[in-house]
Amino acid sequence: MVLIYFAGIDLGSTMTKVVIVDEDDQTKASVVYHTGAEHRRLANRVMEESLAKANLSIDDISFVMATGYGRINVPFADRQITELSCHARGVASFFPHVRLAIDIGGQDAKGLKTRDGKLLDFVMSDKCAAGTGRFLEVISAALGLKIEDLGDISLRSTQKVSVSSTCTVFAQQEVVNHLSEGVPLEDVIAGLHDAIAGRSARMVNRLKVEPDVVFTGGVAKNVGVVKALEENLGCPVLVPEEPLLSGAIGAALLGKEHVLKALARGETIQTGKRRLEEATFFK
Ligand SMILES: Nc1ncnc2c1ncn2[C@@H]1O[C@H](COP(=O)(O)OP(=O)(O)O)[C@@H](O)[C@H]1O
Ligand SMILES: [Mg+2]
Numbered sequence: 001m002v003l004i005y006f007a008g009i010d011l012g013s014t015m016t017k018v019v020i021v022d023e024d025d026q027t028k029a030s031v032v033y034h035t036g037a038e039h040r041r042l043a044n045r046v047m048e049e050s051l052a053k054a055n056l057s058i059d060d061i062s063f064v065m066a067t068g069y070g071r072i073n074v075p076f077a078d079r080q081i082t083e084l085s086c087h088a089r090g091v092a093s094f095f096p097h098v099r100l101a102i103d104i105g106g107q108d109a110k111g112l113k114t115r116d117g118k119l120l121d122f123v124m125s126d127k128c129a130a131g132t133g134r135f136l137e138v139i140s141a142a143l144g145l146k147i148e149d150l151g152d153i154s155l156r157s158t159q160k161v162s163v164s165s166t167c168t169v170f171a172q173q174e175v176v177n178h179l180s181e182g183v184p185l186e187d188v189i190a191g192l193h194d195a196i197a198g199r200s201a202r203m204v205n206r207l208k209v210e211p212d213v214v215f216t217g218g219v220a221k222n223v224g225v226v227k228a229l230e231e232n233l234g235c236p237v238l239v240p241e242e243p244l245l246s247g248a249i250g251a252a253l254l255g256k257e258h259v260l261k262a263l264a265r266g267e268t269i270q271t272g273k274r275r276l277e278e279a280t281f282f283k
Contacts, residue, residue, distance in 0.1 A: 004062050006259070007050070008251030009043060009077065010086065011035065011070030014106025014133060015218055016042055017248040018050040020061070025093065025253060029054035030245055039073035047076065062269060065255035067247055069107070081254060083247055084112060084119050087216065090250025092117035094240040097212045102200055102229070102237075103246070104219035106133040111204035123203050129168040131199035133219045139172050139192060143185075147222075150189055154224030157190035164195075171195070190224060197228035204233075214238045216246040 005028065010017040012035060019030045031050040036042055043066075051058060058076070066077035067086040074080070091101040092114065101112040108126035112119055129135050133147075140147045154160075161183050165171040171192070178188045196219070213235055219225050220243035230237045240246060259269050 005054070005056060005060050006252045006256040007047065007061050007064045008086070008248040008253070008255060009047065009064065009066050009071075009074050010068040010083070010245075010247035010251060011039060011043060011066065011074060012068045012105055012247070013070075013108075014137075015244060016046050016068075016070075017245055018046045019245055019248040019252050020050050020054045020056065021249065021252045021256070023256075025256075027245075027249070028056070030242070030248070032244055035070065039070045040075055043070075043074045044076070063255040063259050065251040065258070067251040079255070079258065081251060084110065084122055086247045086250030086254060088112055088114040088119040088250065089117045089254050090246035090248070091214050091216060091240070093249055093253060094246070095212050095214050095238055098214045098238075099210045100204060100207060100213045101246075102204060102213065102215050103217040104131075104133060104196070104200060104215075104225070105217040106137070108132055109200050109203060109217075111200070111207050113207040121207055123206055125199070125203055128166075130166055130171065131196055131203075133217070135168050135171070135196060136192065136219065136222070136225075138168055139175055142172050143175070143179075150193070151221075151223035151225070153186050154190040154193050155227070156186040157184070159187050160190035160194055161187050162194075163188070163191040190228070193222070193224040193228040194232070197225055197232045200229060201232035209233055209235065211235060212238055214240070216240060216243040218244050 004023045007020045016033045016035045020028045029050045031046045064077045066074035066080045071080040091098050103110045111123040113121040165174050215237045220239050
């Protein structure tokens with residue numbers, strides 16, 4: 001049996017994600033890194049690391065699909081594709097009945113109306129840090145807290161406060177004022193989560209909110225935002241086991257589907273040889 005593998009790389013504003021899937025759509029390896037400044041070098045590094053994890057070489061990969069905000073900086077990619085299509089495809093691979101997907105990443109928040117892995121409509125907010133992961137990053141850094149601890153802290157809240165500023169800088173000031181007035185930290189953090197969830201809930205209102213609703217992106221790792229989103233939407237919100245990877249998985253699967261369609265038309269597909277040379281070149 002010839003084993004065939006496909007890679008998806010999602011070079012996001014904040015995190016870079018790579019997933020390698022096999023011909024049965026099973027994940028063989030995944031790697032997540034902070035994006036940083038040197039996109040090409042990073043793309044190469046995450047790819048090499050995921051190949052090593054899967055015990056494969058670049059020649060074993062039939063197709064590399066790149067997505068995300070830095071997708072043009074993936075020198076070994078066979079093709080680039082927009083994030084929206086990849087998220088729609090990726091989310092459906094975890095939850096086939098998804099109708100509304102909400103992705104909150106480091107720099108934007110998106111709502112996707114989907115059916116059977118296809119994108120039907122979308123809304124997006126990317127003009128401002130408020131309502132994105134950056135909002136939580138800035139405020140947690142100012143408070144000396146780790147971003148991964150915010151969720152658990154907020155679950156202890158009994159009376160969340162309102163954080164009403166629509167600007168990240170002013171919201172940070174509001175948080176400091178609440179704390180100086182003696183409001184417990186957990187109630188302030190719960191208020192922040194409610195603010196970010198409320199923005200997304202209002203944004204996706206234009207799309208019909210119907211189950212299954214799935215939440216992805218790095219912010220979906222925060223259980224406090226998941227809970228606040230459920231409260232704001234008034235329905236359950238599903239989160240994949242690794243919400244960061246939905247775009248990269250979607251990219252890998254769309255790459256596979258592209259190859260299958262090309263083969264069905266009798267076309268040949270490119271081998272991995274060129275990509276290996278280019279990838280090494282950028283080390
Ligand atoms: N372990 C974690 N716990 C909570 N939040 C996280 C965690 N890891 C990342 N995040 C949040 O996810 C954001 C990045 O999400 P991601 O979907 O990778 O964005 P992008 O695709 O724009 O790079 C960060 O800004 C941070 O707020
Ligand atoms: Mg993203």
